[in-house]
Structures are given as C-alpha cells and as structure tokens.
Amino acid sequence: MLIAGGVLADYWSAEPEGVVLGYVGRDACIECHRQQTEDFTGSDHDKAMDLATDETVLGDFNDVTFEHDGLVNRLFRDGKRFMVHTEGEDGTMQDFEVKYVFGVYPLQQYMVEFDRSEEMESCDVARLQVLRISWDSHNHNWFYLRPPDVADKLAADDPLHWTGIAQRWQTMCADCHSTNLKRNFDPESVTYHTTFSEIDVSCEACHGPASLHVELANKKSLFWDRRYGYGLAKLKGSDPEPQLQTCAPCHSRRGVMNERFTAGPDYHDHYRLETLGQATYHGDGQIKDEVYVYGSFIQSKMYHKDIRCTDCHDPHSLKLKFSGNETCTNCHQHAAGKYDVPAHHHHAPGTEGAMCVNCHMPHTTYMEVDPRRDHSLRIPRPDLSVKLGTPNACSHCHVKDRLPQIAAEHRDTFQSKEYSQWLLAAEQDGEQPIGTDGETLAELMRQTDQWCDDACEQWYGEQRKRPTHFAEALVPLRRGDPSAARKAIEMLAINDERVPAIAKATLLEELARQGVRAVPRVAAELADQTDQHPLVRSTAASVLAMAGPSTGKSSLMKLLGDDSRLVRTSAARALLGSPAFGQLSPSERTQLESVLNEVHEEFMVASDRAGAHMGWAGICEQLGRYGEAIEAYQTAIRVEPNAVGARTNLASLLEQLAPSVPESERETLLKRVNTLRKQELPLLARDAALAPQIAGIQYRYGLLLYLDGQLDAALSQLEKAVELEPDNPEFQTAVKLLKEKMDGSQ
Template sequence: MNPAPPVNFIYRLALMISAALLIAFIGAAIFSPQAPNDLVTVTGIDANSSDNTYLGSDGCAGCHIQAYQDWQGSHHDQAMQHATAATVKGDFNNSSFESPSNSALFSKKADGFYARLAGTDGRVNDHKILYTFGTEPLQQYLVAFPGGRLQQLPVAWNTLTNQWFDPQPELLAQPGEWVHWSEGGKNWNSMCADCHSNNVAKNFDVASNSYRTTVTELDVGCESCHGPGRNHVEAVSSADFNSALDKLHISMKVGEDSQMLVDQCGRCHARRQQLTNKFEHGSSQLLDHYLPQLLSPPTYHSDGQILDEVFVYGSFVQSKMYHSGVDCVDCHQPHSVKLKVEGNQLCVGCHSSEQFDTPKHHHHGADLSQATNIQQTQGTQCIDCHMPGRLYMGNDYRRDHSFRIPRPDLSVAHNTPNACNDCHTKKSADWAAAKVEQWFGSERPAHFSEILSAAASQPNDSVEPLVSLLNDLSQPAIARATAASILAPNISLPMVALAMTKATNDASALLRSTSIRSLNGSANKIGPLVDRLNDPVRAVRIAAAEGLVDVPKNLIPDALSDAFSRAHEEYQTSLQVNADFPSGRMAMALDQYRRGNLDRAAEEYLAVLKIDNGYNAARMNLAQLYYGQGKLSDTEKLYRTVIQREPKASDAHFSLGLLMAEQGDYKQAALSLEAAAVTGNNPRAWYNLAVLNQQFGKVLEAEKAYIAALQLTPGNGEFIAGLVSLYGQQQQWAKALRLIDRALVDYPTNLSLQQLKRAITQRL
C-alpha cells in the first residue's frame, strides 16, 4: 500500500483570486519603488522614449473628437488616478473603519492622504495613498511596498452609501497569508495592472522577488484597445493613404469580424492565465497571450453559470448570441462603455417585442409580492430571466452574459442556480420548475449545461455524454473544452483517447490546448503532441511543450527538434511570468519534477509555501517527493501539517494512513484511513481500511468497510473480490455467491466477476 503519486490538486482555494480587480473597467500605472512618493513614470509617449510608438489618448483627440469626448469621464478614463483632492472620494477627515477582518484610520496630512493599518509584519503603520483605483460603485486605494509593489488597501469607499466598507469580509486574512492585503492576493502588479492600464509589462524578477512594472499611460486609454497609434497617424497622414482595413495600422476597427472583436475585449474581460510578460497588439488570437478559464468549479457553477469573478468573456462565448455574430459593441457604446439603450428596448432592437416583451412570454406583471431579491426588477425585464447576476466586491452587481433560458428543472436534478429562484428565494426549485412547465410545456431545448451538470453530480455515468459533447461541432468551443478537461482522468478509455486526439486538430485553439493537456496521461500522447509544436497559436504550442517535458528527446522527430526548442522556451517564459503566484510557482515545481530534477522541485515547492503558507497542494506534492527519497519522517510531518490546517483534507488522511500502515503503525493507519473515508467519501480509503481490518481479524469492521466502498463504486471487481475473500475466510461461500450474482445483474459483462463466480463454483 504505497502513497499515491504526486497530484495537481489544491485543497485551499483562495476566496479571492481577483481581489485586486475592482470592476470590469479599471486602469493602472507604475510607481518608482526607490521613491514611493514620486509621480508615475510613463514610458512610450515621449518621442525620445525607447518605445515611441505610443501617442497617448490626447494624441487621438484631434481626429476622433466624438470618440474622445465619449471616453472622457468613463470608467476606463477614471480607472486609476493620482490621489488628489479632486479624485479621492473617500472620507479622510480622521475617519475610521472597524471589522473582524480589518481596522483602519484615514487622515490627511500636508503631503496627501494616509491610511493607518497593520501591514505584512502585523505592525500598524501609516501608508500614503498614491493612487485611486476605480470610481464606482466603489473606489479603492493603492500604496507603495518594497520590491516595486503597489498594494490595494483592504478597505474601500462605497460610493453608493458614502461609507467605508470591507469588500471581502469573509477572508479573515492574517499577515503572511497570500490573501492578506499586504501579500500577493492584493498586489497591483500581478493582480490588476495587466488589464487595467496601457501597454503593461509586469517585469517580475524571480531571483530578487521584485517588480519593475512599466506602462505607457496611466489609465485605460485609446491605445489600450486600439494599439500604438504612431504608425496609424503616419499612415493616414501620408500622401498615398490607403483606407483598407489592413492598411490602417490599428486594432479593433469598424468592420472587423465579431469574434475577433470579442477576443480583443476578452483580453481584459475574461478570467484567464497570462502567458507572456506583455500583450503585443496585432496578435490575431487571444490565446497567443492568455489562456481563458474553463467552465468548471470553483470559478463557474457546474453548468457554466457565473460563480466567482469571471468577467463576462467565458459567459458570453457560451451564448447563442455570440455564435450568431453578436459582439460587445452591439449592446455597449465602445467609448463611454455605457449601454446604448436602457431596458428592454436594447433587446427588442433584435428580438420581436410582440413575441417576447409581453406577459404571454415572461408571465410577469407589476406585482412584487412574491419577490424577495431587490436586485431584480419586476420580472418583466429581459435581463431578469436571461441575465441573472451576483454581487462581487461587496456591492458590485454583475450579470451573467451567457443569455440562457432559466432551467429550474436542472436545479432540482443537480442543485445548480436558476433565475426564478434568484428572485423567488422563498420558493423551491420544484415550484419554479412546475411553473415553467405550466407556461412552456414539458420539453426544454437541449443545452450542454445538462451534460456538464450531470458530470459533476453523476461522474460515473457521464463519460459517453461528455465524449458526445466533445465531438459535437455545433456546441460552444468553451463547453467542448470543458468536457475535454473533465474527461482527462478517463484518457485510458479508447473512446476518450480517440475523441481527445481528434480534438487536438480542432478549429478552436482553446479546445486544441485543452485536449493536448488532457492527453498528458495517455501512453500514446507523443504523436498528437509533436504535431502541434508548430501550431499557429502560442497557448497550443505551450501545451504541447509542457506535455513533452518528460518524453526522452530521442522520441521527438529530428525534423521537429527546433520547433520543440522554441515551444519549450515559450513554455518556460509562461512559467516565469506566473512565478509570483503560488499556482505559478507550483507549476514550476511540477515542471522540475517531471524533468527528474527532484532537488529543484523540492526548492520550488518550498518557494510556493513562502508565497502562500496555506497552499497545502505544495505540501502534499513535497510529501510525495520526500517519500520517494525515503524521507519518511519529513513526509509524515507534511501530512500532519496539512491535516492540522485542514482537518477535512481527505487525501492527506488517506496518504498518512497508507504511510502509517507501511511503517507498521496499524492503529494510526486505521484511524487515518477511516478519517479519509468519512471526510472524502473515498471508496479506496474504505477498501484499504477493510483490508487492514481483515488482516487483524476484525471481521465485522472489515465487512462494513467493504460494503461502504461498494456503495460508492458499485460493481468494482477489486472491492467485490476483497469482500468475497473475507466471506471465504469465514466459509460463507453462499453469501459470497449472492454478492456476485447481485453485482452481475447490473454488470452482466464484467469478466472479473464472471471469473470470480467460476472460481467459487469450482471450489464448491
């Protein structure tokens, strides 16, 4: 009974991944770490700069007057500003804030605004406010920290109520934890800057653990979306100007493909992983610089509805609207970023008001007597049913952009949310489902969410439906990619491997990269992966290089050795870019482990814990590494530390139980295995506990454990064989045969059960 191999799981997901991200439209800038009171140093606008291709937004105003005027005063324009009397909205007149999570005093001094609160070491200090961050419904504040860092205060100003508040009171973070305001979880350089400023280069240095972040403009200006403008100005000013789209030297032009435009917006309005140090305009694919999050918990509900902060893109690309050619600027004014029209008038610009903007469709009137959620309107608005929302950052209500039909029937089956009960909170999902059936009949249009939801609640019965979704070209690429990710543990099944291999050549770069990663556990991965080393999209090449890290170089065709070297370099760059995140440093550790550099891997796991001492996935993997090196005492200490921090960490209990059994401490082994079985519904833990009890003659305890394992995985031949062996030891052969016969009713083609029955029959 050996501990399991290294794993890639995370026990303790940070409650805030995007805490420093304020609202969808925010900007950012850099500061001088040597002199934190200096003004922002902006590069690239001055003609003498090393990068003089950027003009600044004022350089666009001369020709694009209306666009410039619309942009002024927008969320983009006010994304980040110097902290002045004109820009600071919060009360700094010796005001205070107190909560279980944070306490702060706010004051003014001759040289600016200050907040007094506990920092990294737990000591209370005055921190000068350098920048405001955002404008409404909340304004946040940034202060300087060593190592080129800007940190976001944990207390913000609520512009709706004009008072201080804690946007995330549930964190209860302590100094030294990654989610504490003085640590990486609220660091502007890594969490905010890339999306919220112009031409950002994070420039994190792993060796010195410091930043030299640069931008070319303080806020989200014209060139944040349209790219550097100098070549554009020179082109349109030339005597031989050609007005063709490809001659304008600018991004996001009128007349461009709608999906290309959505990808441009998705660069910031998506939950995604960064792949490069900075974004380069002109790249045709979003996945040349970013890898969007799939529709999986804990960021999305299991059916793809929004859960954590996911910033619209992942929701919108699920929708029928996106696949029908609708893009962001069909609804949003591109420069003021306001809705073009308010209310249902926005929707009936495309959808028939006679058919949809009527009680015959929405079945709601002005009676709010049954509604308990004040965020909803009267049920007559299209967005009430088709764009339900959630509060983020304490007071920022954001709507789901997947534009789906409410499905309370799926809530009944899989405990997913639905728009009906978001409003009618005192009613049940059964009630809502009955109402929908009463109004629209019993048939619902097929939707991929049915398969994804079922996969979360009924994983043993979902392989074939997931393969069907993966193969269905009519379904959204992000849904198919999510199916590919869920199927990864089943890659040894021929039908899964075949579908996954086919998907590596799909038109969607997201699906190609996901299917490549899902093939990593396949014995036949080399061929499909080397075929994608020259893929036109960087994220796909990185996935291929990552998958080939542990493959002997002589198995990579000579003709592709250069391609592998280039892709591997891109992969290493992506690791370095994310090395300031605990998950990024974890990826570096796994990379070293797969390459056989165990000492380096151990160093990286320890580095993860320096970034976030609560990141128990690093402890688990380090424990497995130490186990392989024979450091059993260190292994045990790590398991016990995980359990101390997370008493319900089933895998830690399980691994500790196996380790204790191997060392002969059977009493502790039994306690740990039982804890693993109970806390995680772990059938393998029940089975090992049964074997242990059987070895020591605890027949009743062994039988109960075998039965518990079989209740979780009915028909498992190994578990049935174990229980049969127990009955055999007691000469209870008739009982053993009844057990096998019951299993064969549900699994008539199970060869191991058939062989087991023949063996017992022959014995009798």
C-alpha cells in the same frame, strides 16, 4: 495621365514590413477624436486607476475611524497625503500613505507602495498592496472587503491579508487596470520595477499601440496604408472576433501565456481561458463565482449569431446604448410588440418580471455590493432545474415565495438573501430542516423550481421549447451516472450553440477525470479537426496524456507543430505526462524542448509566485535537468518564503540525488534535506488548519510528519485525509502501511 499615375503611386507606396509599433498616449488622439475622448472621460476605463489626489479620492479621510474584526482603523490626512492607520505586515498598527486609487464604482480601493528604493526611476512602481478597507461608492461609507468564505480576522502573515500576495496589485490587478503594463519582477532581488505608458485603461489598451496610426494620419497622402490600413487593430469589420478577443483579456477568467498581447483576434495565443469549473460556474454554465463575462458570453446564442460587445455597449463611455428593454428590442423587434408585452414575458408591464435582463441575464452579487449580470443570455429553463438542480431565472425572483413556509427563527435570514445566497446555503447546509413543516431548504427550493416549471408548461404547452443542453450530460457525469459518459461523447460531436466550445472542453475534462476509456480516441479525433475551437483542441491535447504510447506519441508530436500556441503548449505538457515520453527519439526530444521554452515563458509570467518556479522545476526534473530544477525550487522559496511545497519537493530531489554525490558531501546534503523538511512543517501545519476540509493538504501534512518521525501525529493526520476522502486508495494505503510499521516497531 500624370495625375492618375501620381495617385496610383501614392496608393501603392506602403510602410515596410515589420514596423515596430509604439505607444504614444491619449494626448496624441484627442485632436482628431474629440467626441470619443469626451465619451471616454469619466468612464470606468478612465477611472481604472489614478494617483491619490483631492480630485480622485472619494473616501472620507477626515480623521474618521472604521472598525472590523476588532481592529480600530483610522483614516486621516497628513497635509496633502491620504493616510490609513491599520495593521501592517508584522501585525502591529502603523500609518500607511495611500499612493493610488483603484476603480470607482461600486467600490473604490486604495493602494500602498512598499519596498521602494532610492535607486528606482521615478516612472517605476514598486510593490503595491491593495487595502481591504474600501470606500462603498453607492452607500458612501467605509467597507471591509472580506475574502469569500472567510469570517474570521486574517492573520498578518496570511496571503489574503491586505499585505499578502493575494492582495498585491502586480499579481492580481495591474494588467487590466493600466495600459502597456510591464510587471518587471526580478526573482533574484524579489523586487518590482513596474511601468506603464498610461496609468489607466486608455485608448491604446483597446486599439493597440498607435505610433504608426499617428504617423500615417499626419502624412500628406490620399490613402491609408495598403499594408497596415489605419495602423490600428481592425475592430469594426464583419468578423466580430477581433473586437471580442480585444475585450476578452480583461473580461475573462484566464491564465496568461505571454504578456505581448495587443488588440486583435489573438486571445488564444496569449491566454488560457478557464473552462466551466464547479467552483466558478453552475452545471449548466451559469455564473457562480466572478468570471468576468467572456466565458459566459461565448456560451450564448447571441455569440453564435455574431453579436459583439458594441452592439449593446458604447465602446468609449461603456454605458448601455439604450435604456431598459430598448437595449434588447433595438434588435429584437421582429413582429411589432412580439417581445416587450405580457404575451411574451407573462408579467405586468413596468414590473421587475417584465424586464428582459431579469429573465435572460439574471444577476449575482459579488463582494456584497457588486451585482453582475450573466452574459450567457439564455432562455430560463426551470425544467432543467427540476431535472438537474441547476438554477433558473424564474426561481431567482420566486424563491422568496417560500418565505412563509420557513420557520420564524430562520425567516429573517433568508428574507435579506438573494437567490445566489439561497443556492449557496442549500449547497452547504440544505438538508437541515428549516420549514414550518420540517422541510429542508433544498426541498423548498425544489418546490419553487417545480412551480416555475408548471407555470411555463401552462403558458406555452406544446409550443414550449426544450432544446438539448450540455448540462444534461455534464451534471449526471459529475454525479457518477454511468450512462452519462456516452451522452457526453455524443454531445462532443455537436458543433453549434447547444454545446459551445467552452462546454465541449469542460465535457472532455470531466470525461478524462472520470477515467472513461474511450476518451483518448475521442480526444485524438477532436484534436485532429483544425476547424474546432483552440480551446477544444487544447483540452483534447491535454487529455491525450491518458492515451497509450502509440496513439499518444503520434497525435501529440503532430500537435507540437500546431499554429495555435494554446494547442502546442498543452500538447507539450501532455507529452511530458504521457507514457509516450519515454519513447521519444533525440530529435523528438529537441522538438518537445523547443515548445517547452514557450511553456517556461508561460510559467514566468507569474515569476513572483512560488508556484510558477515549482511548476518549472517539476518539468526540469522530468527532463533530467536536476541542476535547473534545484535552482528553480530555491527561487520559489526566495520569492514566497511562506508558501508550502518548494522545500518538500527540493528535499525529495536532493534525497534522490544523494547516492550520486561524493561520500564526503553526502552527510551535508542529507542534513540540508532534514532542515528543509523541518522548515516546511509549520507552514504545512498552518495550511492544514486553515483548510480542514481539503483531504490532499491533510495527507501531505501527514506524510511530512511521518518523514519527521512523528508517527502518532502522522497517523492522526492521514486518518483525517481518509475520513474526508474514504474512496481514495492512496490515502488508505498510507494509513495501512503506517499502522503496520507502528505495530511492527512495538
């Protein structure tokens, strides 16, 4: 009895609530987890980042030269240091020390540290810039990582230049390549004091801070803790979401709402997942740009059947658990020989067409050297390609069957291109005749889609499956088909893999963009359904900005108290832009501003970007907090002096406030307004030249030219905007009014 009581007391004892967990490092894990450590060593996570040493650097630094865009770069050693002679921030050729290596395959990239002061702690990392000169680990040669759609040499002051903000480690890369990263950017001094507990993606990046786990493991107890279990995130239970959402932050295209995420099922309280945008996904949800897997996988039937990452991938080595088709047939056995046979795939065994992944996970190559597979794990649908123009895995291989029909002068170009490049070429210039009989590329690709569809019809006949697909609403909706809105609304009522959450959110966004009158009602219904995915309810909240004051206020005020941070912050933003905002009582304003504190935190995650401070300044303007807005605009200018927008917005605000300023101060204030606009002109001129096809930028440049008194140049610029978007009434009105003004002044 005494023993039983002791055992019970041992079990019942527990760590107190609110234990603060800390990071202990992988060395604390090795003794008990030797096999996992062995598997992890040498993995992509292990090599996500490291100091530049003889052991970690793969590139050839033996005093070699590498040319791109007319620059002759030199890669050499200075004692133990790895050096690059290349173009610096001021446009001159200089020597830079490579301090860190970044990744390993298919490219290894190299990083240079800037702005390091003597006062910084040794553990702090100053601003790191990622060189575009990279080592191709597959072909063993130097490689210039050119930005997408940029063929010309980058100017030294271009944000895409290796010294620009788009190539900054802290801004673009850091939180997914190190463990327990703290960016620690100071907007006042415009400096970083970044820290991490481990330089790469180590144990605690996936399992969470392990201090309690180590403490419990070392206790002389028969049990783990009844309150905290193992003291780590529970990733192996029956619910796959904790594991999936642990992987998702680094394997998704998303914004960050706050930086306190640790392993577990709270992804949507920390991240804002991108929906199926036209620049990143095709109309049926297949990958177009690099979207890092998660947004694809949650579309899949596998996801809806509770499959998780570790069903296919070893969690520590990251390698596939099985080779070839066995990765799939390990689960998809069913009747013997049902899938991995010609009767299923209709291709000769051992050929590319007989590989499961080539039909169900076709690849797209990014950065010229990095093929990534689509994780939506879909059945090929050439019928949708014929109907909607979406891609399909059959055409992925068979599009090159059209090469004999392409004129000889174009044939070599397309011989070397993969399917994604054919798609891009057809999108950009697909109506130019290139066929031997005058066919366009788009026509040739449609012939391939039809051939593939006919083959599927012959194979399967009446047994062929054509399940409802959200693309049947989304693609026509984007094309302006008036009947598509009703179909899209009908699809929003489907709650299975035919219309996954990310597709629902996208349909809602598109309906709102089209101005469909029924959308606020539909959005209010979806937002009120607590069993809907947070992504759907968040998008519904955003759409409610379109609702009338009564519906908008009642729905959005309710959502301000939602359990999901994603939902309530979207509701707060929507309420600011809603007609209901002006009807809020003082107590309701207080409730809104409480949630706006979370919105502010979300903006400040990117406090090293001007856009973050501009976004918050805009909110402060709406709230009438003009002093705070002015301060935020000034911070935006300080953080990114070469970014457009902040000076124009600040000038407009100061001009608006001028009548309320004492007359003795007004002239000084208006001089400042004029100075700000003149400082903005060359920046906006630069952007207008870099983006000649973006109407909004041409329009903004035209307005600024007008405010500067350059009427002829302003008219020319505004007419460019109208030419690019002839149906935009705002652009047309601006041109009309300016012409009237110019005619009246003559």
